[in-house]
Amino acid sequence: MRIRQTADTQERLSGRCPAGWTETDWADEALGNLTGAKRAHMLAHLPDCAVCVRNRETWISIASSRPAGARSTGAAPDAAQEPARIGSPLHMRLRRHVAQLARRRAGRRKLAAGTAAACCLVLLLAWSLHRALPAREPIDAYIDRHEPAAAAVMHDPAATSYRVPPQLGGSGDAYVWINGGSGELLLLIEGWPAYSEQDYQVWAVSGREYANMGVLKQARGRAHLYVKSDLLGEADRIALSVEPKGGSTSPTSLRSIFAKLP
Structure with missing residues (x-):
């Protein structure tokens, strides 16, 4: 039991699934875009991974607001890959949610010696480039x-x-x-x-x-x-x-x- 608790703690701290399943995988599963062996393997893996349990619960909660009939049926391969209509509340919510998670995780991964100096250099280069480029044409x-x-x-x-x-x-x-x-x-x-x-x-x-x-x-x-x-x-x-x-x-x-x- 102590070994299991240690593994769960490590998973929660890292925010990553040891088996390699990503939030994108669980988003596809929650939206009904996965069928067959991949979905079965993911569900069988759930009892052993607290990270995947949390990710699945998050995306099921988001997908629950999707209008009836909008869930993919898997009938056509290209249709399953098409995103929600650009103006839909679900699509906007997905974009905001993924962007927020990406920013948080990028910040945690990049906290190391020299980060502040690197950021200053990037800002300086960006400022110099902005000064050098002409204004964008309307x-x-x-x-x-x-x-x-x-x-x-x-x-x-x-x-x-x-x-x-x-x-x-x-x-x-x-x-x-x-x-x-x-x-x-x-x-x-x-x-x-x-x-x-x-x-x-x-x-x-x-x-x-x-x-x-x-x-x-x-x-x-x-x-x-x-x-x-x-x-x-x-x-x-x-x-x-x-x-x-x-x-x-x-x-x-x-x-x-x-x-x-x-």
Whole structure:
């Protein structure tokens, strides 16, 4: 019994599961995204790990506020990976909760000799870089310069617009303007990783069908796409993926589901 208490204490202090199960695993289990052998192994492991018990209880509590019918059924592999709609209270709560936990744990891991000096150096470099870089061009001016044909949809009262905060585990913002009546789409991202051998590709999604809308054009730390297509009138959401240079005929690495179309 003394050995078991010592192990539990070590687990609680470290905040990590000795078997390697993460909070992401328990979040997927609580949201119904796991089936088969992996879920069975995780549940069998619970009696031996206080960390996993606590993580599972936390995510079950969060998932309990999810609307009826929103829990994944596992019927389609790509559907199980799609995040909640960006504006939903659950998705916002998940982002805030994961970000808070990440900040706390990063702070604990980095408490060591020399941390204060390293932080000062980083702040100094960031300040120097900020002084050296010109002010970011306003989005309106950027579109006028790089995609003038898209300026109309930005200011069209019939268009629906979204500002998408950073996705779970990601960084940067995205902006979407959609006019289903005219079949126009403008998507702009900033602060996202830039790839030399890959492109961001946009898809209009209808059920399980992904229609290629094109790849984003990169310019001055941003990337954008403006397109007119009748397929937008049939789509129910917009997706973004990272593809080999030049794009793919179907998505190979789905990155984000941005928004449901009105």
